[in-house]
Amino acid sequence: MQSTRLPQRPAVPIRRSRWSPWWIRLPILAVSGTFLLALVLIFFFIAFQIRHGERIFPGVNVEGVNVGGMNRSEAQIALAGRLTYPRDAIFTFRDGGKVWQMSAADLGVSYDVEQTVNAAFTPGHQGNLARDVVDQAGAWFNGVSVAPILRYDENLAHAQLSAIATEIDQPAENATLTLVGTNVTTTAGQTGRTLDVAVTLIRLREAILRLDRGLEIALIINETPPQVWNVDAPAAQIRAAFAGPLTLTATDANNQPLGPWTVDAAQIASLLRVEQISNGDGTQSYTVTIDMEPFRPSLDALAPGLIVPARDGRFIMNDNSGQLEVAQPSVSGRTLDIDTTLKSMAAAVFSADQRSVPLVFKETLPALHNQVTAKDLGIKEIVAESTTYFTGSGPNRRANIALAASKFNGIMIAPGAEFSFNTILGDISPETGFLEDKVIFGGRTTLGYGGGACQVSTTAFRAAFAAGFPITERNSHGYRVGYYEQGGFPPGMDAAIWQPERDFKFQNNTPYYILIETDVFPSDNSLQFRFYSTKHWNTEIEKATVRDVVPPQPTRYEMNADLRIGDIVQVDYAAEGADVYVARKVYDLQGQLYEEETLYTHYLPWGAIYQVAPGDNRLSG
Numbered sequence: 251m252q253s254t255r256l257p258q259r260p261a262v263p264i265r266r267s268r269w270s271p272w273w274i275r276l277p278i279l280a281v282s283g284t285f286l287l288a289l290v291l292i293f294f295f296i297a298f299q300i301r302h303g304e305r306i307f308p309g310v311n312v313e314g315v316n317v318g319g320m321n322r323s324e325a326q327i328a329l330a331g332r333l334t335y336p337r338d339a340i341f342t343f344r345d346g347g348k349v350w351q352m353s354a355a356d357l358g359v360s361y362d363v364e365q366t367v368n369a370a371f372t373p374g375h376q377g378n379l380a381r382d383v384v385d386q387a388g389a390w391f392n393g394v395s396v397a398p399i400l401r402y403d404e405n406l407a408h409a410q411l412s413a414i415a416t417e418i419d420q421p422a423e424n425a426t427l428t429l430v431g432t433n434v435t436t437t438a439g440q441t442g443r444t445l446d447v448a449v450t451l452i453r454l455r456e457a458i459l460r461l462d463r464g465l466e467i468a469l470i471i472n473e474t475p476p477q478v479w480n481v482d483a484p485a486a487q488i489r490a491a492f493a494g495p496l497t498l499t500a501t502d503a504n505n506q507p508l509g510p511w512t513v514d515a516a517q518i519a520s521l522l523r524v525e526q527i528s529n530g531d532g533t534q535s536y537t538v539t540i541d542m543e544p545f546r547p548s549l550d551a552l553a554p555g556l557i558v559p560a561r562d563g564r565f566i567m568n569d570n571s572g573q574l575e576v577a578q579p580s581v582s583g584r585t586l587d588i589d590t591t592l593k594s595m596a597a598a599v600f601s602a603d604q605r606s607v608p609l610v611f612k613e614t615l616p617a618l619h620n621q622v623t624a625k626d627l628g629i630k631e632i633v634a635e636s637t638t639y640f641t642g643s644g645p646n647r648r649a650n651i652a653l654a655a656s657k658f659n660g661i662m663i664a665p666g667a668e669f670s671f672n673t674i675l676g677d678i679s680p681e682t683g684f685l686e687d688k689v690i691f692g693g694r695t696t697l698g699y700g701g702g703a704c705q706v707s708t709t710a711f712r713a714a715f716a717a718g719f720p721i722t723e724r725n726s727h728g729y730r731v732g733y734y735e736q737g738g739f740p741p742g743m744d745a746a747i748w749q750p751e752r753d754f755k756f757q758n759n760t761p762y763y764i765l766i767e768t769d770v771f772p773s774d775n776s777l778q779f780r781f782y783s784t785k786h787w788n789t790e791i792e793k794a795t796v797r798d799v800v801p802p803q804p805t806r807y808e809m810n811a812d813l814r815i816g817d818i819v820q821v822d823y824a825a826e827g828a829d830v831y832v833a834r835k836v837y838d839l840q841g842q843l844y845e846e847e848t849l850y851t852h853y854l855p856w857g858a859i860y861q862v863a864p865g866d867n868r869l870s871g
Contacts, residue, residue, distance in 0.1 A: 302319070302374070304321050304322075305319055305320060305321050306318055306319065306320050306321075306325060306367075306370050306371050307319075307373060307374040307375075307385075307386050307389050307390070308389060308390055309388075309389030309390050309391070309392070309393045309394055310370050310373055310389050310393075310394045310396060311393065311394070311395055311396070312325075312329055312333075312366055312367075312370050312395075312396045312397075312398055313329075313332060313333060313397075313398055314332075315328055315329055315332045317329070317367070317370050318389070322364075322367050322368070322371060325367040325370060325371075326363050326364060326367050329361075329363050329366060329367065329398070330363055333361045333363065333366075333398050335354060335359070335361070335400075335461060335463070336353065336354045336355035336359045336360050336361060337353050337354070337355050338353075338354075338463060339353060339354040339359070339458075339461070339462065339463040339464070339465075340352070340353055340354075340463070340464055341353075341354065341357060341454065341457065341465055341466075341467050342464075342465070342466040342467070343411075343414060343466075343467055343469050344466060344469065345414075345417075345418055345469055345471065348417065348418075350414055352410060354458060356406075356410060357406060357407040357410055357454065357458075358402055358403030358404060358405065358406030358407045359400065359401070359402050359403075359458055360400070360401045360403075361398050361399065361400060361401070362399040362400075362401050363398075365399045366396070366398045366399045369396050369397075369399060370396045373385040373386070373388075373389050373394050373396075374386040374389065400458075400461075402455070402458055404451060404455070407451060407454055408447060408451060411445065411447045411450055411451065411454075412447060414445060414469070415444070415445035415447060418443055418444075418445045418469070418471060419443060419444050419445060420440070420442060420443050421442050422439075422440065422441060422442030422474045422475065422476040422477075423437075423439060423440040423442075423476055424439055424476045424477050424478035424534070425437060425438055425439035425476065425478045425479060425480055425481040426478075426481065427481040427484055427485055427488075427524060427536050429488060429519075429522065429524050431516075431519055432492045432515050432516065432519045434485055434488045434489060434492075436481050436482070436485045438480070439475075439476040439478055439479040439480060439481075440476060441473050441474065441475055441476065442473065442474035442475075442476070443471055443472070443473055443474075444471065444472045444474070445469060445470070445471055445472075446470040446471065446472050449470040450467065450468075450469055450470045453467055453468065453470070454467050475533075477532070477533050477534040478526065478533070478534045478535060478536065479533070481536050484524065484535075484536040484537065484538045487538045487600045488522065488524070488538055489602075490599075490600050490601060490602040491515075491518050491519075491522060491538075491540070491599045491600055492515045492518065492519065493602040493603075493605065494515070494605050495512045495513060495514045495515065495605065496512065496513040496518065496595060496598060496599060496605055496607060497509075497510045497511070497512050497513075497605055497606045497607065498510060498511040498512070498513070498591075498595070498607050498608075498609055499606055499607070499608050499609065500556055500608065500609040500611075502556075502558075503558045503584075508555075508556065510606075511552070513545070513595070518540065518599055521540050521541050521542065521544060522538060522539075522540050523538070523539045523540065523541060524536060524537075524538055525537050525539075538600075539596075540596050540599050540600075542592040542593075542595050542596045542599075543592065545592060545595065546588060546592065549586060549588045549591060549592070549609075550588065552586070553585070553586040553588070556584075556586050556609065556611070557583070557584065557585050557586060558583045558584045559583045559614075560580075560581065560582055560583030560614040560615060560616040560617075561580060561581040561583065561616060562580055562616045562617060562618035562661075562662065563576055563577075563578060563579055563580035563616065563618050563619060563620050563622070563660075564576075564577040564578035564659065564660025564661060565577055565618070565622075565660050565662070565765060566659075566660055566765075566767055567624065567629070567765060567767065567782050572624060572630065573623065573624055574622065574623060574624045574627075574629070574765075576620050577659070577660040578660060579620055580616040580618060580619045580620050581616065582613050582614065582615055582616065583613070583614040583616070584611040584612065584613055584614060585611065585612050585614055586609060586610075586611055586612075587610040587611060587612045590610040590612075591607070591609050591610045594607050594608075594610055595607050617664070618662050627662065627762065627763035627765075628665075628761065628762030628763055628783065628784050629762065629763055629764075629765050629782050629783055629784065630782075630783075630784050631782065631783070631784065631785060632780055632781065632782055633717050633764075633781050633782065633783045633784070633785050633786070634713045634714070634716040634717030634780075634781040635713060635716075635778060635779060635780045635781065636709050636710070636711075636712035636713035636716060636778070636779045637709070637737070637776050637777065637778045637779075638705060638708060638709045638712070638733070638734060638736070638737070638739070638776065638777050639733070639736035639737045639774075639775050639776050639777075640702070640705055640733055640736075640775050640776075640777065641733075641736055641775040642732075642733075642775075643702065643733070643775070646685040646686060646701065646702075647701050647702035647705075648702070648772070649685050649702075650684055650685055650700055650701055650702035650703060651702040651703075651705050651706060651770060651777055652770045653683050653684060654675060654684075654700070654702065654703045654706040655706050655709075655768040655769075655770050655777055656768070657674055657675050657676065658674055658675075658706070658710065658766050658768050658779070659766070659767055659768040659769075660765070660766070660767065661674060661765075661766050662763050662764065662765055662766075663758045663763065663764040663766070664758065664763060665758055665760060665761050665762060665763065666757070666758060666759070667757070667758050668722060668755055668756070668757045668758075669710075669714070669755060669756050669757070669758065669764075670753055670754075670755050671706075671707050671710060671745075671747055671753055671754040671755065672747060672749055672750065672753040672754075673753075675703065675706075675747075677749070678699055678700035678703060678749055679699060680699060684699045684700040684703075685699065685701075686699050686701070703747060704727070704731075704744070704745070704746050704747060705733060705734070705777060706768075706777065707745045707746070707747045707754045708734050708743070708744045708745045708746075709777050709778070709779045710745070710754065710766075710779050711724060711743070711744070711745035711754055711756075712743055712779075713779040713780070713781050714756040714781070715743070715789075715791070715834065715849070716789060716791065717781050717783075717787065717789070718786075718787030718788070718789040718834075718836040718844075718845075719756045719757060719758060719759060719787075720756060720757045720759055720845070721755070721756050721849075722755040722756055722757055723753050723754060723755040724745050724754055724755075724849075725745065725746045725747070725748075725752045725753075725754070726742075726744055726745070726746060726851040726852075726853070727744055727746045727853075728853070728854055728856075729825045729827070729853050729854050729855070729856035730825040730826065730828070730853045730856075731744060731825075732823070732825075740793070740794035740796070740830070740832070741794065741796065741828065741830045741851070741853065742794050742796075742830030742831070742832050742849060742850075742851040743794070743832060743849075744851075760783065760784070760786040760787075761786075762783045762784040762786065763783065764781055764782070764783045765781070765782040765783065766779060766780070766781060766782075767779070767780040767782065768780075785839070786838075786839065787836050787837065787838065787839075787844065788836070788837045788838075788839065788841075789834060789835065789836050789837070790834070790835040790837075791832065791833070791834050792832065792833040792834070794830055794831065794832045795830070795831040795832075795833075796828050796829070796830050797828065797829045797830075797831070798827075798828060798829045799826050799827065799828045800826060800827030800828065800855040801826060801827075801855060802824035802825055802826055802827075802855050802856055802857050802858070803824075803855050803856060803857030804857050805824070805857055805858045805859070805860065806857055806858070806859045806860070807859075807860050807861070807862050807866065807868045807869050808821070808859060808860070808861045808862070808869075809861070809862065809863070809864050809866075809869055810861035810862065810863065811863075811864055813861060813862060813863040814863050815863045815865060815866065816863070817862065817863055818860050818861070818862050819860065819861045819862075820858060820859070820860050820861075821859050821860070821861055822856065822857070822858060822859035823856070823858055824856060824857055824858040825853070825855070825856040826853075826855060827853050827854050827855030827856070828853050829850070829851070829852050829853075830850070830851045830852075830853065831848050831849070831850055832848065832849040832851075833846075833847070833848045833849075834846070834847055834848075834849065
C-alpha cells in the first residue's frame, strides 16, 4: 500500500501580545510554595524534635541493638537482655592439672547500662542546635554505633587471683642432710612457686579490653630454686663411709704381712664433718670431709715397729789403688709416711668397696751407699793408727776382743759427727755373742760378759787421741791394767766402758769423713785400729808423767766353798796407785796451735786377791 501525503496548508502567522500575567503569577506561586514547604518542614522538624525530646534519635544502636526512638527506660530494658558479655565470657586459668574457670562478671566486669543509654541519648541532644541537627542527620542517614560502657573492678579480679595464689604459692625448701651417729637422713629440695598476680592482671585486663570470650589466660608463676637442691652425693659419701671398718695393712722388710689394724664405723662417724657451704652463685651445698688427724698418735706409736732403718755400707781402703771397697753392702731403709697414710685413709673412707688401706712408707737411702768413693768422702790417707796387745788373755777374752773389734771395721764417722763406742758396739750380752770373762766392776775384778771390750775401746781411744780429735768422753779404769801397758805403753792411756753408764766418745771436727779399719792379729796377740781420712791436724803427745806412786795394797784371801783345801785361785792382781799426766798439743796444717790439753788419770793402789777353800788358815790372816 502506498501512503498518500496530504497537502499542507500554508502556515498563518499568529500575532501575540508582548506582556503576559503569568510573569507575575509564577514568582508569587514559587515564593508561596517555598514558604509553605518551609512551614511544613518547620512543622515536621519541630514535631520531630518534640517527639524525640526524651528519646534517642533514630539510627543510634548499641552492640547491634537499635535503640533509636526509645526513651531511656525502654533502651535500658532493651540493652539489659542483650549485653551479656560479663556472664558469657569465661576465662580459664590453668596450673598443671589444676584448672580455675571464672566469668568476666566474677572477675569484676560489668556493663553500666544507664551510662551506656546516656551515651546513646547524647547524639542530637547536646544543646547546640547546629551540632544537634548535624548529629541527628548523621544518625538518620549513616547510623551511629555507640560502644557500651564497660566497668572493670580490678580489685575483684585481684582478689580472685589471690585466692588462686593460695593454692599455687609454696616456699622454696632446701634439701637437708642429717647425721646422727651412723644414721643419715635426707629430704629433697623443693622449688618455690609464686603466682605473679600483678603481671597476670595485666594480661587479663588486655583480654577484657578486647572483649575476648572463652580465653585461657596464662598464669605468670615465678619459680625460686632452693639454695640446696640435692644432697644425694654427700649422703652417698656418708653411707660409703659406714660401709664397713677401715683396715690398715702392712708388710715387714721380708714382705711378711703385719697387722691388720681396723678403724670401726663409730670411730669414722666421730671424725666426719658435714658442712653447708656457699657455692658463690647464690646456691649452697653440703660437703663431707673427715679429719684423720686424731689417728696420728696411733700411727706414731705404730711406726717404731714398722720402721726399717737405712744401713750404711761398710768399706775398707785398698791401699794400692786408694779406692774404697765394699765390705758390707748398704741397705735402704723405710719410714712410715704418716701424712700420706692419713690421706689414703681419708680417701678410702668414702669408698664403699675399697676398705683396705696399705700403710705408706718412704724409702730412706743410706748416706754411705755402695757407689760412694773415697774422693766423695775426702778420704785419702791414714791419719792415725793404734796397736794394743792382749798377751796372756784367755780364749773367751780373745773371742770378745775379736767380736767387739769387728763391730768397728769399715764404719764411717761423718764430718762434725760424734763417735760413740757403745752405740756402735751394741748390747754386750750372750745373745749378741759375747762370752763371760774377767771385767772390772764395783771396785774389783770379777766375771762378766764382754771381758776384753775395754781393750777395744782403749785401742780406739789411742788412735783418736793421736789423730788430734777432741775426746768428748773418756773413763779410766779404777786401777792400772797390765794388758794396756804391754808393748812399752805408759799408763794413763786407757779408756774403760761400762754399758750403759760409761762410754768412750770423740768428735770428728774436720770437713772429711773418717774410715775406721780394725784388725786382730792372733799370731802376735795384737789389735789394731786405723783411721783413714785427710790429714787436718798435727799432734804432739808428750811422754806420760807418773806421780805420787803408791805401793799395792796387801794381798787378800777370800773363801770359795767350791774349792778344796790346798786349792787357790787368783781373782785380782796387785797394782801400784799413781797419778798420770799425758799432755797433747794439736796444730793445724799451717803450724798454728789449735788446742793444748793434759789427760789426767788417777789410779788407786790395788792388792792381789786369792780365793781359797773354807778352813784355809790364810783366811784368818
